[in-house]
Amino acid sequence: MSWNDERVELLKKLWQDGLSASQIAAELGGVTRNAVIGKVHRLGLSGRVKSPTPSLAPRRPRATPQHSQPRPRFATQGNVALAPTPVALPSPMPHQEAEVMPFSCERVTIMELRECMCRWPLGDPSRSDFRFCGSKTNPGAPYCDYHARMAYQTVSERRRERRAAAG
DNA sequence: CCCTGATTCGC
């Protein structure tokens, strides 16, 4: 679907009528709300009832292109999700969050690790004091509840936390 | 989690 005059006119009308971008997209058909918003901006009719001083709140520039690479995901081996050990995988939060826990872990060695114990790594795997969390896991789960949240954190959760941390 | 508009940037 392309933006012919007819569709652009309808877009303008619906936008001025106060419909949301997704509603307009549904009305037009063949386009997403992103397409509608993008078109609205290019037409220069954004800011319907916005603040009279848009320059006061310039949008923060993007840090670096995020969509050039897929987000790092934890690898899996067989049925078991591997924790992000510093050996093969980039640690999700290198300086923060790695050692800080709301409870004290069992701190078990690999020999003491059992099926029902959390496999979250603690410390440097190349060192002899390397341990696993070892807290109780739910049946079949590789991590305890706390570390499962870290390992399987969703994008929105991560965003929410980042935002909360930034203030 | 559902949604909103705003922005960037590869295409």
Added chain:
DNA sequence: GCGAATCAGG
């Protein structure tokens, strides 16, 4: 110019 991915928020 287009719009998906993303951001920032309600």
